[in-house]
Amino acid sequence: MVDHASVDDIVAETFTIVWQRWVDVPVEPDPRRAWAFRVAHHRVQHWYESKQRDVRLHRRLAPARTDVADHAGEVVGENDLATLLALLPPSEREAMWLVVSAGLSPTAAAFVLDCSPSALTSRLARARQRLAVILADRAEREVTR
Amino acid sequence: MSDIARAQAEADAIAALLGTHGFDPTDSPAPLAPADEALLERLVRPRRDRRRVLLQVTSAACVALLALVGILGVQSKHSAALAGPPPTLKFGTASAQELFAGTAPSASTELRRLADVAAAQLPANEVGSPHVESYAWYSTSETDTEGSTTTVVQPVFQSLTVHPDGSVTSTEDRSSGMDVNGEIVDRAVDPTAGQVVTDELPAGTLDPTWARSLPRNDPAAMRTAMIDKQGGDDFCLSLGDGGIPYCMLVTTQDMYYSSPVPSDVAASAWGAFADEQGVYLLGQTVDRVGRLGVAVAVLEPPAEGVTPRADIMIISPTTGQLLSWEWIDRAPSEPGGAIVSAFQAITSSEFIKPGTAGS
Numbered sequence: 001m002v003d004h005a006s007v008d009d010i011v012a013e014t015f016t017i018v019w020q021r022w023v024d025v026p027v028e029p030d031p032r033r034a035w036a037f038r039v040a041h042h043r044v045q046h047w048y049e050s051k052q053r054d055v056r057l058h059r060r061l062a063p064a065r066t067d068v069a070d071h072a073g074e075v076v077g078e079n080d081l082a083t084l085l086a087l088l089p090p091s092e093r094e095a096m097w098l099v100v101s102a103g104l105s106p107t108a109a110a111f112v113l114d115c116s117p118s119a120l121t122s123r124l125a126r127a128r129q130r131l132a133v134i135l136a137d138r139a140e141r142e143v144t145r
Numbered sequence: 146m147s148d149i150a151r152a153q154a155e156a157d158a159i160a161a162l163l164g165t166h167g168f169d170p171t172d173s174p175a176p177l178a179p180a181d182e183a184l185l186e187r188l189v190r191p192r193r194d195r196r197r198v199l200l201q202v203t204s205a206a207c208v209a210l211l212a213l214v215g216i217l218g219v220q221s222k223h224s225a226a227l228a229g230p231p232p233t234l235k236f237g238t239a240s241a242q243e244l245f246a247g248t249a250p251s252a253s254t255e256l257r258r259l260a261d262v263a264a265a266q267l268p269a270n271e272v273g274s275p276h277v278e279s280y281a282w283y284s285t286s287e288t289d290t291e292g293s294t295t296t297v298v299q300p301v302f303q304s305l306t307v308h309p310d311g312s313v314t315s316t317e318d319r320s321s322g323m324d325v326n327g328e329i330v331d332r333a334v335d336p337t338a339g340q341v342v343t344d345e346l347p348a349g350t351l352d353p354t355w356a357r358s359l360p361r362n363d364p365a366a367m368r369t370a371m372i373d374k375q376g377g378d379d380f381c382l383s384l385g386d387g388g389i390p391y392c393m394l395v396t397t398q399d400m401y402y403s404s405p406v407p408s409d410v411a412a413s414a415w416g417a418f419a420d421e422q423g424v425y426l427l428g429q430t431v432d433r434v435g436r437l438g439v440a441v442a443v444l445e446p447p448a449e450g451v452t453p454r455a456d457i458m459i460i461s462p463t464t465g466q467l468l469s470w471e472w473i474d475r476a477p478s479e480p481g482g483a484i485v486s487a488f489q490a491i492t493s494s495e496f497i498k499p500g501t502a503g504s
Contacts, residue, residue, distance in 0.1 A: 050342070081163075081168050081169070081170065084168065096156075096159055099152065099153075099156040100160050100163075100170045100171075101170050101171060103171065105149075106148075106149045106152035106153050106156070109152075110152075116148070117147075117149050117152055120148075120152050121148050121151045121152040121155060124152055124155035124156055124159065125155050127155075127159060128155055128158055128162065131159060131163070132162060135162065135163075135166045138166070139166065
């Protein structure tokens with residue numbers, strides 16, 4: 001997931017692009033939100049690309065280097081929705097967040113993610129099934145405590 | 146039920162599921178304060194009006210230019226569409242399936258022939274700063290528990306120069322970005338697509354003389370140097386089956402990634418590989434930029450829970466130099482029996498006068 005330090009940069013870059021391209025931004029609020037989310041979606045993709053570029057470079061320059069796993073998630077409250085969403089694969093997490101949390105229509109979310117409504121439905125269905133398993137497991141663990 | 150209705154039904158079911166377990170999934174932004182609303186108005190309204198007027202004034206004059214750009218845009222989009230996730234290469238001797246099944250033949254004889262080809266080359270210029278240009282596709286795939294795979298492909302033109310003090314200039318031009326569906330990102334939406342990213346790494350990062358200092362026409366000494374570079378015999382053996390040839394392969398990639406490799410050094414490398422078990426011949430192929438080559442492969446040491454991966458080297462039969470390398474992951478359900486997860490083709494490799502490129 002995008003680290004906290006980079007979130008501000010991504011948000012700033014997103015709104016800079018929105019401002020620069022304001023003449024192209026849809027006037028209606030819902031399509032406008034979808035447009036802004038799509039820019040943000042691409043900024044996040046570029047962030048991942050940049051990370052992978054760093055990893056490739058480090059692999060070349062320091063083959064013996066071992067990365068230490070980020071344990072930030074372990075210290076976040078268990079009831080935090082973000083922690084729960086972090087357990088989903090990125091494509092499902094994004095689809096779920098756009099439609100369920102941000103309240104975009106499925107059509108707008110499919111536009112943001114550059115995918116078909118059918119692909120969006122599949123991602124949401126898989127997210128639901130995965131969440132059901134995760135939540136049932138959590139409930140079971142709480143009962144046995 | 147339409148796809149849109151099904152998607153909405155899934156979303157409603159997720160919201161209900163989360164609600165049952167005490168989560169509020171809604172993440173609506175707080176309403177803006179009046180002062181912020183006013184600031185926002187000031188930021189966007191005048192700009193929109195001014196740009197719209199400018200657009201109206203200039204639109205007539207731009208008709209001819211737009212027509213030209215439109216034609217070029219169509220051509221550009223058409224060529225970019227060819228850059229879909231790469232299929233596996235075709236090999237003359239053994240397939241990817243045979244490689245992963247362990248039935249591909251040994252590459253020893255062919256590697257000795259390639260070592261002879263390299264050793265017979267005339268000496269080339271070895272003075273200056275190493276400068277390597279390449280074309281690569283890197284992809285990241287993630288497969289969920291239901292077998293659905295999401296892949297991000299990144300085509301990259303890379304230029305790398307190692308300066309005399311060991312500092313490095315690495316430039317990557319991500320000239321045709323792709324989205325998670327393997328489609329070209331719409332530049333109208335993402336104007337930063339195609340940006341050039343340059344890394345300047347400090348003095349001492351790489352040794353510009355390293356490839357030139359490796360053993361020449363001496364496979365045994367080369368084997369030791371290649372393994373030592375990755376941490377020595379003990380470390381390479383600790384990686385598991387195939388750890389030794391894998392370490393040698395990584396060193397070979399490091400050599401060619403950062404420097405032209407003298408032909409008699411290449412002869413040492415192929416001779417060292419020829420003496421190893423676990424180096425397989427895939428045979429004649431054509432690499433990603435259309436050059437005839439001979440493909441040999443090493444299986445990466447197996448790791449629990451990790452899809453088996455093979456590293457392929459494509460070597461020129463006329464110069465004995467490495468042309469390209471690829472990583473393929475075993476995928477029995479795919480037509481070629483594998484998925485290409487990355488490749489890099491060296492398009493230019495030379496020693497240049499210090500300060501003439503990349504600095």
